[in-house]
Amino acid sequence: MKAAVIVFPGSNCDRDLAVALRAAGARVSMVWHKDTGLPPGIDLVGIPGGFSFGDYLRCGAIAARAPVMAAVRAFALGGGPVIGICNGFQILIEAGLLPGALMRNAGLRFVCRDVALRVASDDSPFTALYRRGQRITLPVAHHDGNYVADAETLARLRGEDRIALRYDGPAANPNGSCDDIAGILSANRRVLGLMPHPERAADPALGGTDGRALFAALAA
Amino acid sequence: MRARVTIMLKPGVLDPQGEAVRHALASLGFQGVEAVRQGKVIEIDLAEEDRAAAQAAVEAMCQRLLANTVIETWRIEFPD
Numbered sequence: 175m176k177a178a179v180i181v182f183p184g185s186n187c188d189r190d191l192a193v194a195l196r197a198a199g200a201r202v203s204m205v206w207h208k209d210t211g212l213p214p215g216i217d218l219v220g221i222p223g224g225f226s227f228g229d230y231l232r233c234g235a236i237a238a239r240a241p242v243m244a245a246v247r248a249f250a251l252g253g254g255p256v257i258g259i260c261n262g263f264q265i266l267i268e269a270g271l272l273p274g275a276l277m278r279n280a281g282l283r284f285v286c287r288d289v290a291l292r293v294a295s296d297d298s299p300f301t302a303l304y305r306r307g308q309r310i311t312l313p314v315a316h317h318d319g320n321y322v323a324d325a326e327t328l329a330r331l332r333g334e335d336r337i338a339l340r341y342d343g344p345a346a347n348p349n350g351s352c353d354d355i356a357g358i359l360s361a362n363r364r365v366l367g368l369m370p371h372p373e374r375a376a377d378p379a380l381g382g383t384d385g386r387a388l389f390a391a392l393a394a
Numbered sequence: 395m396r397a398r399v400t401i402m403l404k405p406g407v408l409d410p411q412g413e414a415v416r417h418a419l420a421s422l423g424f425q426g427v428e429a430v431r432q433g434k435v436i437e438i439d440l441a442e443e444d445r446a447a448a449q450a451a452v453e454a455m456c457q458r459l460l461a462n463t464v465i466e467t468w469r470i471e472f473p474d
Contacts (some may be wrong), residue, residue, distance in 0.1 A: 176421065231459070231460070232462055233461065235462070236459075239458075239459060241435055245426075268462070273464075275462055275464045275465045277407075277408075277410070277465065278411060279410070280408075280410050281410075282410055282411065315417050321409075322407065322408075322465065350410075
């Protein structure tokens with residue numbers, strides 16, 4: 175499996191993501207945001223966490239319009255799997271590859287801690303090795319992870335089984351996201367955006383391995 | 395020509411920052427503050443001198459980058 179990890183100025187989880195993908199058996203290329211194409215033969219694109227372009231204007235807004243994103247969009251629309259983690263999720267939403275918006279956390283604070291989650295859908299290339307309803311723990315670290323969408327979009331996400339991950343109830347919800355949403359899928363189920371960091375929970379030395387199954391599923 | 399773009403959250407979209415400001419104003423003793431909405435202002439200096447063309451250009455900038463059309467509205471003014 176060949177993966178491309180996109181690097182923007184201000185990305186800071188790009189190497190963590192590459193390490194997690196390599197541990198799962200992937201070959202990984204780092205791709206600079208000014209590149210206009212992806213390397214040949216890519217099977218997966220990862221958009222990492224961080225603070226691309228300093229979160230200026232809106233989180234992910236400027237990265238979503240970077241030159242490489244046209245190639246990422248074409249890859250996704252052609253059925254290629256794309257995962258966006260944290261700032262990567264914000265970028266995918268700003269790029270229009272996922273619906274809704276991510277707003278300032280309801281508590282207004284930057285939240286950096288482990289959270290309990292439930293796998294809401296195992297019907298995707300990312301969550302296939304989890305069981306639906308499985309409780310997992312992953313770290314979050316964000317200021318703008320409060321997922322909002324209009325009633326129609328939420329109904330569609332629920333009806334099409336496109337909510338991939340939920341915080342495990344309102345008490346575990348760190349940011350006020352509607353319906354405790356932590357991660358969503360695109361209509362073709364090939365694009366996943368999520369606020370928690372599976373790449374920070376893919377090695378026992380880092381305090382958890384609940385994120386490992388996601389990378390294992392992609393590399394399988 | 396200078397354009398001034400005011401970007402606000404759409405009505406009905408919860409604004410946690412505006413709410414925090416409202417609470418802070420109340421704690422300072424300002425009474426009767428019923429709602430606070432926080433937005434942003436962007437000033438753009440344009441080479442374009444035709445007002446209609448400038449309006450169309452800034453409108454396109456708002457649609458494509460300056461505003462998140464899912465949650466934000468915008469107003470374009472030419473103050474000079």
